[in-house]
Amino acid sequence: MKWLPLARRLAHEVVRPESRWHTAVATVPRHQFVPRWWEAADDGLWRLRDGGSDVQSWLDTVYSDQTLITRVDAVHADTVAGPDMDIPFDGAPTSSSTLPSLVVRMYRHAMIDDRDRVLVTTGSGYGTALACARLGDDLVTSIDVDEELVRMAKDRLKLCGYQPQVEVCDITGTLPGTYDRIVATVSVRPVPLSWLHALRPGGRLVTTIAGTGMILTADKNADGGATGRIEWDRAGFMQTRHGSVYEQPPGDTWKEAAEGDGEEITTSRYPLLYPPDAWDVMSMLELKVPGIDYRRDEDGDARAVWMLHPDGSWARATTTGRLESPTVHQNGPRRLWNELERVRNRLNREGALPVYGARVTITPDGATTLTRGGWTITL
Template identity: 65%
Template sequence: MDWEAYARRLAAEVVRPESRWHGPLAGVPRHVFVPRWWENTGGRWKAKDGRSLPADEWLRTVYSDRTLVTRVGPLHADAAPAGAVVTGRPTSSSPLPGLIVQMYRHAMIADDSEVLVTTGTGYGTALACRRLGDKQVTSIDVDPDLVERAADRLAMTDCRPELAVCDITGDLPGRYDRIVSTVSVRPVPASWLAALRPGGRLVTTIAGTGLILTADKTEDGGAVGRIARDPAGFMRTRHGDDYEAPAEEVWETAQLADADQVSTSRYPLLYVPDSWDVMSMLELEVPGIEHRVQQDGDERTVWMVHADGSWARATAAGFLDAPTVYQGGPRRLWDALERIRNRLNREGGLPVYGARVRISPDGETTLSRGGWSVTL
């Protein structure tokens, strides 16, 4: 199977030939790490087995710059029969290769850097091993099963980094020059600062946002940095086999209950996850909102629900029609969204991208830009 040609094509798509990441992208066999995956089929997930597909189809899928979901809820694609269909939330994946490299670039990894990365399928770990050598790479995951699978597949590609089962929000197994997390956190764990060597850099994303946070350790044990100008999103940290769904009951209420307030929005209907900056700003100011959308002919409905019992439902018949908004619970979620859209309309942008970051030694993380600031 001529996977090398596909890997070289992927490398050429993601980076320039002179990049130090070109060789790893062209030389790591991603199909070894993703033999099976889950394919989204309109809100449900169908198990795909690459080995049962024509070789060209499998390789074109695996060596494309796209995320492949490998685990839904507690069920890994490796353990599901081909064609099985499930519902649930993705809990592990092989992210876009280009996005992994993007995070590594933000880390400014030097040839002698000792790095901590997150495991998942092990593909991103393999890229780091090919770039630096096994002895400079430590890879961790909270899930023992994922670490075991990744260890086997890394060995198949002649990569043998230090692997550990570890909750990345807790104590880390060593000290490092760089920490690159492809799971999102809020706030930055204080344990990262303890594990970073003087002058070390951490790179992560803020949970529920599209914000890449980079920060360099300071002499006081904290860190300073910025929110990168380019967006990215990763699954948030979890501490068990699946994510909790605290807003599920509120979702049922949002579909059926009478509203406490009914209004007409001044803006066209927006499904918040379609707008990186609006989504990020809203999550910073009102963390924990879940978003859903439904299309029924020309009519489109979006929901916002929160575990505290707050909910909003907005419906519009056409793209430019003003939506009717229904809200209930202790907080007005749609009003919070409207304030952000008012600011975007008034100022022509939002302050999240390019914001300064200051992290105290105990992990308190503050973002600021101009007169705006928020502490996670």
Template identity: 65%
Template sequence: MDWQSYARGLALGVVRPESRWYGPLATTPRHVFVPRWWARGNQVWELRDGPADAEIWMRSAYTDRTLVTRIGPVHADQAEPGATVKTGSPTSSSTLPGLVVTMYRHAMIADDSRVLVTTGTGYGTALMCRRLGDDRVTSVDIDPYLVTTATERLDSIGLHPRTAIADLTGHLPGEYDRIVSTVSVRPVPASWLTALRPGGRLVTTLAGTGLIVTADKTEDGGATGRVTPDSAGFMRTRHGDDYDQNTDELWRKVQEADGESVTTSRYPLLYVPDSWEVMSMLALTTPGIDHRTTTAGDTRTVWMLHPDGSWARASASGFLDSPTVHQGGPRRLWDELERIRHRLNREGGLPVYGAHVRVDPDGTLTLSRGSWSIKA
């Protein structure tokens, strides 16, 4: 297979030829790390087997997009041929290469940096090894299968970084100049600050938001930085084979229920994850909301569900129609969303992007911009 020409095409689509990341992108065989993956089909996730169709494999692996490799506890590598998965959330993937490079660029990596990265499929680890040399790279993941498989695939292309099975939120195996997480966290683990060398930098996303945070270690053991102008969404850290589905029972209970409050919204229907800025602000003020959407004919419905029993359901038949909103439980989730949309409409923007970041030594994170501040 002429994977090299595909890899060069990917590199040219992500960076300029003079970029220090062009070489790693152009010389790293991404298909080695994603021989099988899950593709979203009609109401189900469908297994794709790369070796069964080399052309589709090459096109998929060397396109700048995320390839989902695991749904719930079911990894594509271990699924039966022709398998489908009806329910579940992605729990592992090969992140789109352009976003991996964006995260690495925010880390401001020097040629002598020692870097900790998250493992996943191992492709991002391979890019970092190509950039720095594998002796300067440590790669960790909580999943033994992912670490073992990524290590074998890295070995197969001549790369031998340090790999370890480790909970990213716990003790880390060493000290580093940079920590770059393509898994989202909240709060920032205090162990990261312990593992960072003086002046070291961490780069991560905050769980539930689209916010990329960079912060440099300060003399008091904390860190300061900012929220970057770029947006990104990563899977959050997990401590088992799957994420807890804390709102499934609530979802079943309230699908046809009348709300304790029934109103008409002044704004068009919004599925919150479609708006990075609104989603991020809402996740900071009201964390833990599960967003879902359904369509029946011309009617689209969006849901907001919270583990505390709060819920909202909004439906509309057209883009310009005012949605009818049902709300129940201890909090009015749609009202929280409306307050944010009022502010966006009034001020033309929200204060989350570009905000100053302060991470205390215990991991407490504060975002602030002008008179606005919030602990995240």
């Protein structure tokens, strides 16, 4: 199987040749970590892709700079067998092999030195393998909350010649050691206090804030807290979970949002927006109202966007023309679309939103505060 030229090509695409990460990307066999994956179809369902059934397509896919979904709800692609392999699957992604360029960007934000002891998140194990190739096994610890994922990743790492410390561990809880760098390719809110306890003095943490595209970097201070910033770079990761799947909004809330009139019906002053398509808007809104679930549908010129919140609030905006103002239905204790329009009002008024480039202060007791100019928010 001629995978090495493809890995080298990928390395040239995602990192400069003089980078110390170039050799890692060029030599780690990503196909060993993603023998199967879930591919999104136009109907919103997931279809299983099996690398062994079309080896060339498999290699072309895994050695391209894209994220590959390996687990949907509690079903890992590798565990599907028999007739189930041909059945489309409905659910939410719960694990993946992150696009290689983003893994490297997160590691570069960490400013990792050759002697740094690092904690990383496991997923498929590919990112862990890159860290091992760069630093050596003894300096790498990899954790995941899911026992099945840890077992699979550990076996594949060993097959590729890497034997770092790999453990089942909830990254929001007590960590299994002390580190110079913590790099989480899952998102959190707020930064777990256990990270401060596990970081050595002067150590750096890198993560993303849940529900946003914001990369947070911070260095540990002598007082036990940390200071840093929201990078101008952007990234999106799955949120931390404490079980095998994510909690979903109650079915009755979704049914009401899809069909009900709601308590308030208005006309928006702005064109229809799906917030995940505008990361700065989504990030600003998520900081104020965390936990919104976004959904959309499109049929020709007819379009709809839904916003659902765990407290039972929902909003539905619909339009039948590209230039028409959407009709908005809202219900529940919060008016979610009104909150979105406040963010858009600020963007129109000021020309920018203050989220990216904000200063980050984490107190020794774990309170995380973002400030930029006169704007401030504590997570």
